[in-house]
Structures are given as structure tokens and as C-alpha cells.
Amino acid sequence: MGRRRPSSASPGDGGQLRGGLYRRRNSLLRWPMTQGGICRNRYIEKGPTPSSRFGCWPARFAAGSKAPVVIRMMFAALFAFLLASCSKGGIGGNGEPDGREEVGEWQGPGEDGGSGEWSDVEEESASSDEGQAADTSDGGQQEDGDSQASDGQQALSFSFLFYGDSRSGSDCTGNARHLALIERMAAEPDVHFVVHLGDMVTGYADSTCFASPGSCVGSSSIGDLSTIIAPLNNRAPMPGLAAFFFPVIGNHDDNSGWYPDPCGGRICDVFDMTALVNHPTPNGDPCGQDYPEYAYYSFTYGTVAFFVLHVNYDYFDFFACNYPPSGWDSCEQYCRDAPRDDTLYERCWNVHQYDWLVEELRKADTDPSITRKVIFLHAPVYTSFDDHPPFTSAPVLAELADTYGVSLVANGHNHWYERTVPLRQGKQDPTGTTYITSSGGGVETWDASGDWFTAAHSAANHYVRIDVDESGMHGRAIDIEGRVIDEFDLQ
Known part of the structure; x- marks a missing residue:
């Protein structure tokens, strides 16, 4: 892909919308916006960690929670399982996408209990036909030939x-x-x-x-x-x-x-x-x-x-x-x-x-x-x-x-x-x-x-x-x- 012209800024971070697809200035994840300290879909903010692809922890694990240690450990194990499942392509463990993901958009938990996440899109990714069509829709330059x-x-x-x-x-x-x-x-x-x-x-x-x-x-x-x-x-x-x-x-x-x-x-x-x-x-x-x-x-x-x-x-x-x-x-x-x-x-x-x-x-x-x-x-x-x-x-x-x-x-x-x-x-x-x-x-x-x-x-x-x-x-x-x-x- 050639250079793309930025079309508009995405609220809340330093990324940009390019050709209708969310692009980030680096490979770090974009964390979901909060509403009064509570993340969308009943999630609250959590600082990014190297091993996590989740934008928020459940509310019950907020700082200062009084939940018993055992319960916390159980939920920690559950989240580790969910993390491993996501890394294989989606909940269900078949290695295939679950069909609900849209590049660059927040996906909330589905009916099967899957957790939401932000897709990690690199600067020059989205080389599919659909992505290329979207990339030229705003009049931006796509290839040198277009220039x-x-x-x-x-x-x-x-x-x-x-x-x-x-x-x-x-x-x-x-x-x-x-x-x-x-x-x-x-x-x-x-x-x-x-x-x-x-x-x-x-x-x-x-x-x-x-x-x-x-x-x-x-x-x-x-x-x-x-x-x-x-x-x-x-x-x-x-x-x-x-x-x-x-x-x-x-x-x-x-x-x-x-x-x-x-x-x-x-x-x-x-x-x-x-x-x-x-x-x-x-x-x-x-x-x-x-x-x-x-x-x-x-x-x-x-x-x-x-x-x-x-x-x-x-x-x-x-x-x-x-x-x-x-x-x-x-x-x-x-x-x-x-x-x-x-x-x-x-x-x-x-x-x-x-x-x-x-x-x-x-x-x-x-x-x-x-x-x-x-x-x-x-x-x-x-x-x-x-x-x-x-x-x-x-x-x-x-x-x-x-x-x-x-x-x-x-x-x-x-x-x-x-x-x-x-x-x-x-x-x-x-x-x-x-x-x-x-x-x-x-x-x-x-x-x-x-x-x-x-x-x-x-x-x-x-x-x-x-x-x-x-x-x-x-x-x-x-x-x-x-x-x-x-x-x-x-x-």
C-alpha cells in the first residue's frame, strides 16, 4: 500500500481515521473511552500491560474491591482462559474468527460470553479488497500511480x-x-x-x-x-x-x-x-x-x-x-x-x-x-x-x-x-x-x-x-x- 492521507482524528487518542478504517500511530492498543470512570459495557479502565489484550477489567475487580481472595483467583483463571481463547482466533477455540470483529472498532462481549477487545491494526495494514476500496473513498492517494x-x-x-x-x-x-x-x-x-x-x-x-x-x-x-x-x-x-x-x-x-x-x-x-x-x-x-x-x-x-x-x-x-x-x-x-x-x-x-x-x-x-x-x-x-x-x-x-x-x-x-x-x-x-x-x-x-x-x-x-x-x-x-x-x- 502507498501513503494514505489522514481524513479525520479519532476521539480520545492520537490515532486517525484513514479511508474509513481505524489506523493507529503505533502498535499499542487503543483503550476504550470511559464514561464517568466506568468503561462501556460495564468495564472500567485498566492500564495496558504487555500480556493483556483487554481494555478493561470487570467492575468487581476494581481497585479496593472486597471480594474474597479465592473468588479473585477463580476469576483470574477464567480471564487467563479467555485470553488464550482469543489468541486462537475467537471464543470457541476453533482458531477461526467469530464473525463479529470489525477492524478498528470496539467489540463488546457477545452472547457466547466472549470478551470485547480493540483490534490491533498496524499503520499500513488492511490490504484486503474491501480495505483498499475504503481507503480510496475519501480521495486519498493510495498508490504512486494514483499520485x-x-x-x-x-x-x-x-x-x-x-x-x-x-x-x-x-x-x-x-x-x-x-x-x-x-x-x-x-x-x-x-x-x-x-x-x-x-x-x-x-x-x-x-x-x-x-x-x-x-x-x-x-x-x-x-x-x-x-x-x-x-x-x-x-x-x-x-x-x-x-x-x-x-x-x-x-x-x-x-x-x-x-x-x-x-x-x-x-x-x-x-x-x-x-x-x-x-x-x-x-x-x-x-x-x-x-x-x-x-x-x-x-x-x-x-x-x-x-x-x-x-x-x-x-x-x-x-x-x-x-x-x-x-x-x-x-x-x-x-x-x-x-x-x-x-x-x-x-x-x-x-x-x-x-x-x-x-x-x-x-x-x-x-x-x-x-x-x-x-x-x-x-x-x-x-x-x-x-x-x-x-x-x-x-x-x-x-x-x-x-x-x-x-x-x-x-x-x-x-x-x-x-x-x-x-x-x-x-x-x-x-x-x-x-x-x-x-x-x-x-x-x-x-x-x-x-x-x-x-x-x-x-x-x-x-x-x-x-x-x-x-x-x-x-x-x-x-x-x-x-x-x-x-x-x-x-x-
């Missing part, structure tokens, strides 16, 4: 957070807002992991660096990303995950010669990218030579497949090339449709991520254990403001979301909160994909203008919580003061 099943059941219902654009900019105020959001997120109950949607550091200035405070050294606005996110990033990963805190690469995390950052730090000073990037890279160096082009990866938790993309600027094109070879009308036609070989991957420098994503989505779509899919990236697919418009290949990604039934696409880049209605093939459809911009992780924000596809928008600094269970996915956007600014359900 593993419980762990799997927990993974079916879980919660995660995401947010983006925590960089401070040209001063330190964004760091202070980021610190406040981290404190609030760290207090969220039952969170299984967190995703940052990109622009973790400033890039063009040392106000926010990967692992150094730079120009922001005050405790209220420290510019060290590693220190700011430590309350979450230092948490042990949930079983089956490579990390607790997952990064998406934003344009401020790698563009315009901003890597290493102005403080000389790299992303692997904060995150173990070699553990996250679960596909081969040309040089085997996701932090250096292969960063950021190959900084995309996937993971699965519970019944949800997650895909983290490296798509972080307005003109990102899965099918970009300098020019198509002879016989092809466009880079898109060539990069999408031509046979895969080294020449194609040299000409089409982003198509390796597209091919990887299609294959990962296809595998998830044919896996019966996967019920939902979520994509994280930095640049928007749908947005109502043209500060950063949908990136060049946004229609390509939307087509993949439609084809493979993606529930949620979450991005950063534009500094506000915006959620779309469910969309499929560019139209509102209750079975479609919801697109969320969550870019209020510390930066100065402004509000979206809204469009026909906009379901909600806000200028608040915020993060988003998603709760997953067998019925679906439920989301809430929460601002820096802890107020819910949007609430929604996902398909």
Missing part, C-alpha cells in the same frame, strides 16, 4: 500570465512600473508559468539592461531585468517545462546593433535559451551566433500546445529573399512552394521558421491529447492603430491560425491593451482565433483607436491571466492597481 494521475489531472487545469514591453525607455520610470506589475503577478495564485511578449530591455539606452542596472540604480527603479523579474524567473519550472518564465524576442531585444545590450549583457545572462530552443540551430549557439534568428521554440503543457515565434518588426516576412531565381514570379512563390534544399534556405532567410511552425502546428493538430493551441510573438497580426501596423506576413500567420484552429495569438509592440473578437478568414466568427495585444508591461502607454474587430482596449499598464480547464480558456486583463479591465472566454 501521478493526480498530477496529470492538475495539468488539465492550469493558469498562466503574459505581458509585454517592460523596457523603460530614456528614463527609469518604466522600470518602476515593471517592478509594480511583477509584484502583483508574483502574488497571483496558482500560476504555472509566465510569458514576456518582448521588448524586455531598452536597447538604445542603458535604462534597462539584461543583467546590469545601467543608469537606473535606485531600488525603486532598478534597470536590471534579471533582478526585476527574479520573483517569477527564479521559480522552479513545473514538471515537464524547461522554465517558469518564457521570453519572446522583441525588436528592442536584438535590433539595430543593440545586442549585446548597452551594458554588455546577453539574453542568456537571464534565460537558458539552450534549454528553450528545441530545434537544431546552424551553430548550436542560440545566445550568440544563432541569436535572434533562431530564437523560436515550442512547448506543451496539459492539453495546450504553445508556440513562441521570433517575429518582432513591422516588415518581417516569412518569405523574404533578395530576388527569386529564374522561373519563379516572386520571393513569396519561391520561398513558399519550391523544394527545400540548402540553396532555398540561403535565399529565403526567414522560411526556416515558417517551415518549423507549419510542422509543429501539424503535429499538434494530429495529436489527440492536444485540444488547444496558443501562439506568442512580438509584432501584431491585428491592430487598430498604425504606429506599428500588422507585420508583412500577418496574413500568412492568420491563415495558419485558421487552418490549425489556434485559440489565441498574443503579441506586444504597440503600447496598449487590445483584444479582438474571434476571427476566421478575416471575419468575425465565434469559432475563430482571438488576437490580443498586451504591451503595457512598464512602458509609457497610449490607447488604441479601435476598429470593427476590436472587442476591448485600454491604455492601462497591465498583464493578462489565462485560466485553462476542460471547458475552455477564460481570460482577464488586470491593471497595475489590480483592477480587472477586461474579461473574456476563448474557444
Whole structure:
């Protein structure tokens, strides 16, 4: 038998009721409770002795009794006989139980004159089928397999957070807002992991660096990303995950010669990218030579497949090339449709991520254990403001979301909160994909203008919580003061 979870305490001693059967913390007998100094069934208390299995002596043998010595000796002999009979399996001397005993319960004297006793049940006894059935009736863990099943059941219902654009900019105020959001997120109950949607550091200035405070050294606005996110990033990963805190690469995390950052730090000073990037890279160096082009990866938790993309600027094109070879009308036609070989991957420098994503989505779509899919990236697919418009290949990604039934696409880049209605093939459809911009992780924000596809928008600094269970996915956007600014359900 495996470990059992205590369900309730038995009155009068240190034992416990486990699965409906009385269990004792040691092998000593449990003596029956008394009522006004007299034991039940006209017995009174007697201290336990090594040779006795009886909880009480008859009343006539109480301390101070005036009974003649001979009578006492006669009753002593009778009790010795009864003791020997009980040790053979019950009154009657046939070595078989008398049928009246129930494990862990007091048995009073029967009609045949048998004496009552408490069964001496050891801590891990009662291995009969009936005992095992009773042991699991209170929901306690019985075997290691049951414990593993419980762990799997927990993974079916879980919660995660995401947010983006925590960089401070040209001063330190964004760091202070980021610190406040981290404190609030760290207090969220039952969170299984967190995703940052990109622009973790400033890039063009040392106000926010990967692992150094730079120009922001005050405790209220420290510019060290590693220190700011430590309350979450230092948490042990949930079983089956490579990390607790997952990064998406934003344009401020790698563009315009901003890597290493102005403080000389790299992303692997904060995150173990070699553990996250679960596909081969040309040089085997996701932090250096292969960063950021190959900084995309996937993971699965519970019944949800997650895909983290490296798509972080307005003109990102899965099918970009300098020019198509002879016989092809466009880079898109060539990069999408031509046979895969080294020449194609040299000409089409982003198509390796597209091919990887299609294959990962296809595998998830044919896996019966996967019920939902979520994509994280930095640049928007749908947005109502043209500060950063949908990136060049946004229609390509939307087509993949439609084809493979993606529930949620979450991005950063534009500094506000915006959620779309469910969309499929560019139209509102209750079975479609919801697109969320969550870019209020510390930066100065402004509000979206809204469009026909906009379901909600806000200028608040915020993060988003998603709760997953067998019925679906439920989301809430929460601002820096802890107020819910949007609430929604996902398909």
C-alpha cells in the first residue's frame, strides 16, 4: 500500500481515521473511552500491560474491591482462559474468527460470553479488497500511480500570465512600473508559468539592461531585468517545462546593433535559451551566433500546445529573399512552394521558421491529447492603430491560425491593451482565433483607436491571466492597481 492521507482524528487518542478504517500511530492498543470512570459495557479502565489484550477489567475487580481472595483467583483463571481463547482466533477455540470483529472498532462481549477487545491494526495494514476500496473513498492517494494521475489531472487545469514591453525607455520610470506589475503577478495564485511578449530591455539606452542596472540604480527603479523579474524567473519550472518564465524576442531585444545590450549583457545572462530552443540551430549557439534568428521554440503543457515565434518588426516576412531565381514570379512563390534544399534556405532567410511552425502546428493538430493551441510573438497580426501596423506576413500567420484552429495569438509592440473578437478568414466568427495585444508591461502607454474587430482596449499598464480547464480558456486583463479591465472566454 502507498501513503494514505489522514481524513479525520479519532476521539480520545492520537490515532486517525484513514479511508474509513481505524489506523493507529503505533502498535499499542487503543483503550476504550470511559464514561464517568466506568468503561462501556460495564468495564472500567485498566492500564495496558504487555500480556493483556483487554481494555478493561470487570467492575468487581476494581481497585479496593472486597471480594474474597479465592473468588479473585477463580476469576483470574477464567480471564487467563479467555485470553488464550482469543489468541486462537475467537471464543470457541476453533482458531477461526467469530464473525463479529470489525477492524478498528470496539467489540463488546457477545452472547457466547466472549470478551470485547480493540483490534490491533498496524499503520499500513488492511490490504484486503474491501480495505483498499475504503481507503480510496475519501480521495486519498493510495498508490504512486494514483499520485501521478493526480498530477496529470492538475495539468488539465492550469493558469498562466503574459505581458509585454517592460523596457523603460530614456528614463527609469518604466522600470518602476515593471517592478509594480511583477509584484502583483508574483502574488497571483496558482500560476504555472509566465510569458514576456518582448521588448524586455531598452536597447538604445542603458535604462534597462539584461543583467546590469545601467543608469537606473535606485531600488525603486532598478534597470536590471534579471533582478526585476527574479520573483517569477527564479521559480522552479513545473514538471515537464524547461522554465517558469518564457521570453519572446522583441525588436528592442536584438535590433539595430543593440545586442549585446548597452551594458554588455546577453539574453542568456537571464534565460537558458539552450534549454528553450528545441530545434537544431546552424551553430548550436542560440545566445550568440544563432541569436535572434533562431530564437523560436515550442512547448506543451496539459492539453495546450504553445508556440513562441521570433517575429518582432513591422516588415518581417516569412518569405523574404533578395530576388527569386529564374522561373519563379516572386520571393513569396519561391520561398513558399519550391523544394527545400540548402540553396532555398540561403535565399529565403526567414522560411526556416515558417517551415518549423507549419510542422509543429501539424503535429499538434494530429495529436489527440492536444485540444488547444496558443501562439506568442512580438509584432501584431491585428491592430487598430498604425504606429506599428500588422507585420508583412500577418496574413500568412492568420491563415495558419485558421487552418490549425489556434485559440489565441498574443503579441506586444504597440503600447496598449487590445483584444479582438474571434476571427476566421478575416471575419468575425465565434469559432475563430482571438488576437490580443498586451504591451503595457512598464512602458509609457497610449490607447488604441479601435476598429470593427476590436472587442476591448485600454491604455492601462497591465498583464493578462489565462485560466485553462476542460471547458475552455477564460481570460482577464488586470491593471497595475489590480483592477480587472477586461474579461473574456476563448474557444
